[in-house]
Amino acid sequence: MRFALDETAETLRAAVADLLRNEVTPDVIRAGWPGGDHDLVDAAWGKLAALGVTGTLVAERHGGIGLDENALVPVLDEIGYSGLPVPAAETIAVAAPLTAAAGTSTALLDGELIPFGQRAQWFVLRDGDTLRLYEREALVLEPADGIDRSRLLARIVARSQRGTLLTDDLAEVERAWLRGVLGTAALLTGLARRMLDMTVAYVRRREQFGVPVGSFQAIKHALADAHVAVEFARPLGLAAGWAQANRTADAATLTSAAKIRAGDAARIVARTAIQCHGAMGYTTEYDLHLFAKRAWALAPAWGDAGCHRARIAQTIGVADG
DSSP states (O other), X not given: OOOOOOHHHHHHHHHHHHHHHHHOOHHHHHHTSTTSOHHHHHHHHHHHHHHTGGGTTSOGGGTSOOOOHHHHHHHHHHHHHHTOOSOHIIXXXXXXXXXXOOSSEEEESSSSEEXXXXXXXXXXXXXXXXXXXXXXXXXXXXXXXXSSGGGOOEEEEEESSOOEEEEOOHHHHHHHHHHHHHHHHHHHHHHHHHHHHHHHHHHHHOEETTEEGGGSHHHHHHHHHHHHHHHHHHHHHHHHHHHHHTTOTTHHHHHHHHHHHHHHHHHHHHHHHHHHXXXXXXXXXXXXXXXXXXXXXXXXXXXOHHHHHXXXXXXXXXXXX
């Protein structure tokens, strides 16, 4: 089966890519770290919202653009490529379609640490078998550290209210979680693409012994392997998006497979990129680390590879329980 974007999804993807290319520089990404000028990040996020991106999955009657998961994947891939530190998967893939709103939100359907919880105003949280919406004032939060500090993690200390019920339909709770998985996989493939492009550009201009280091056979082979990893991950993400949009029986399995592939690809590319950059690659002040740290943080988010392999194994009957 060949997966390709329809005209509407491709137009949105191209518009997002153009906007991010113009708006998101390494300085903007660094502004998202603690102590940075968050207004720079908010300005870029606001322009994405004005383009309609945060309402990708929100129905037109509620002010969104009424698309489905086929459009979600390429949009989040481009946001991942840009490195913009915003709750893209949490807002666009999870919170907005549940709340029928496109404001800045975050979501935690599994685990303990809330991404971007230090700044979000609205929170979609799991409460047993339900999903509930909380205002910031209804939660007691404490900051938490992470490998990518631009994700502004927070931990819930207490909830002063139960929140507004969004759904108690277990199938809808599962679909919301799967959208978060899918969105995170797309962000990872975008990050992998960016690190690969940065590295190819670097080895073309960096010279040793009078020739570009990219002409060395070892570098060519390493980057070829990284490229293959990305190219295997991207169509699997599109397949998972199509399966979710069409509510197919294998949507959960394809989504788990996409997350595994995307996480593996991002790790492979990050490692290869750092090695190909040599000593420069190990310098945390270098721009490459803005993307590598994001990849390392997102690979285990919304279920790590072990979690998703277990889900697939259970589905195909090779695991207990």
